[in-house]
Amino acid sequence: MTTPGVRFGLIGYGAWGQCHAEAIRKTDGAELVAIAAKSESTCASAREAFPEAAVSTDYRDLLARDDVDIVDVVLPSFLHHEVASAVLQAGKHLLLEKPMCLTVEQCDDLNRQASAGGRLLAIGHELRLSSLWSKVKQMIDEGFVGEPQYVLVELSRNPYRLGADGWRYDIDRVGNWILEEPIHFFDFARWYLSSAGEPVSVFATANSRQPNHPELQDNFSAIVKFNGGKYAVVSQSLSMFEHHQTVKVAGTKGSLWASWSGAMDRTLHPTFFLKTSDGETVTDIPIEKITGEVYELEDEMAMLVRAVRDDKPLMTTGADGKWSVAMCVAAQRSVETGNPVDMSEVLP
């Protein structure tokens, strides 16, 4: 007897939603049964690529179906809370892209709804599933660096894409640009420094190269403080070229340096490495499995199949999603005030 597949509905079929659809298609035990997008033209593309799926311009059609177990929401960020609430109210499990929501209160609300309804809530911090970035975590947890004291997460890249109807360049619909991508790096800071407890404060600065749009900040840097004087630096520039991401970890006994480069974030042909030092010898650590956000999506879908079907744990929960949003909110407040912001100020 074959095990029944986990049936996915997908809301949003833009640049990233299409990658989600392909990842679901490639995942053993997953089936894409329905897709929703806003425009007729996007729906026509979805029908052509996935003729077996039901496609609609109204996401409520998808939520009304009995044959959808889990809904994958890949929408412009200002729609996350409204649509995710509708998903949970329809009794479906939920995979919600980052940023979980635009405010901490909205994140709390979704976490409450998911737990009241006994539904799974996973957030799209898929970089945690990378063979490269998770190897860094594994080596920290195994004690290679001793006590981790300093973490740097840095990205230099091309400017953001506009997004459908230009939502990514509209502050009301994107929230802010910290929520757009540095949010992944705040998630890393908290993950890599988990031995120091939860983050204590954030101090950040940013600037824009567009005089008419100071709110769209191309260059952004933050220091996240943890207990015991441990801290992380998160830094991103959108005024650079290609896509180059670095993680460095320094501890009491050793250090790690991981790097990922590609022509763009979604490239299938990246270069990457991990080097370590125990204070004397520098070693190249082999990373056998290819890594990149498109590859990590496949691991994310496999994680959800195991969670829905076999009750296995999620690596990226609603609690993680809320903390990431909270750090971004604190960072934005710090940029605006010029002062460090204690996490207690943004967590109700």
Ligand SMILES: NC(=O)C1=CN([C@@H]2O[C@H](COP(=O)(O)OP(=O)(O)OC[C@H]3O[C@@H](n4cnc5c(N)ncnc54)[C@H](OP(=O)(O)O)[C@@H]3O)[C@@H](O)[C@H]2O)C=CC1
């Ligand atoms: N975890 C990660 O690494 C990444 C996460 N993201 C996140 O994913 C989300 C989507 O980003 P991206 O794909 O780049 O955005 P796009 O603008 O490329 O796509 C948005 C999609 O949402 C659809 N849409 C908009 N409004 C509605 C609606 N009311 N009902 C149904 N569909 C609607 C659009 O439809 P139409 O095409 O018809 O206009 C479009 O298909 C964002 O939250 C972003 O932050 C993005 C990239 C990577």
Ligand SMILES: O=C1CO[C@H](CO)[C@@H](O)[C@@H]1O
């Ligand atoms: O990881 C990412 C890559 O870049 C996108 C924007 O272009 C972000 O939305 C996203 O979170």
